[in-house]
Amino acid sequence: MALTKADMVNQLYLSMGFNKAQAYQIIESLLEIIKHALESGDDLLVSGFGKFCVKEKHARKGRNPATGQSAMLPARRVVTFKCSGCLRKRVNWDNERISRRPRRG
Known part of the structure; x- marks a missing residue:
């Protein structure tokens, strides 16, 4: 079984007390930072x-x-x-x- 983005959002929601919209935005922002760094080489x-x-x-x-x-x-x-x-x-x-x-x- 693979860990999905939805799973990560749910883990952040449960462990840190963020609402799901905030948890989703945090995961999306983190992944965008990673993608941008790798795209830049x-x-x-x-x-x-x-x-x-x-x-x-x-x-x-x-x-x-x-x-x-x-x-x-x-x-x-x-x-x-x-x-x-x-x-x-x-x-x-x-x-x-x-x-x-x-x-x-």
Whole structure:
């Protein structure tokens, strides 16, 4: 299941006491700030969460997998994300706990 914008609005509404219209505006404003930064080519660092980077990809040769015909793929920009160490630990916390259990036998 994916976390939707509506879910984020609802979480903000429940946890912070904003009304739903205010919570929606806060989420929309935050996402617009993020989009604007990435459109400008700036990296976006959210401490304790991760870093979004805009990378330039050069034009390259590719092929259509359906037809096998080769084609030139144009240059483009892509957004990459690298999570922080804190986030990585939280995501893998359950796996670490399981792997640290003493083995039986």
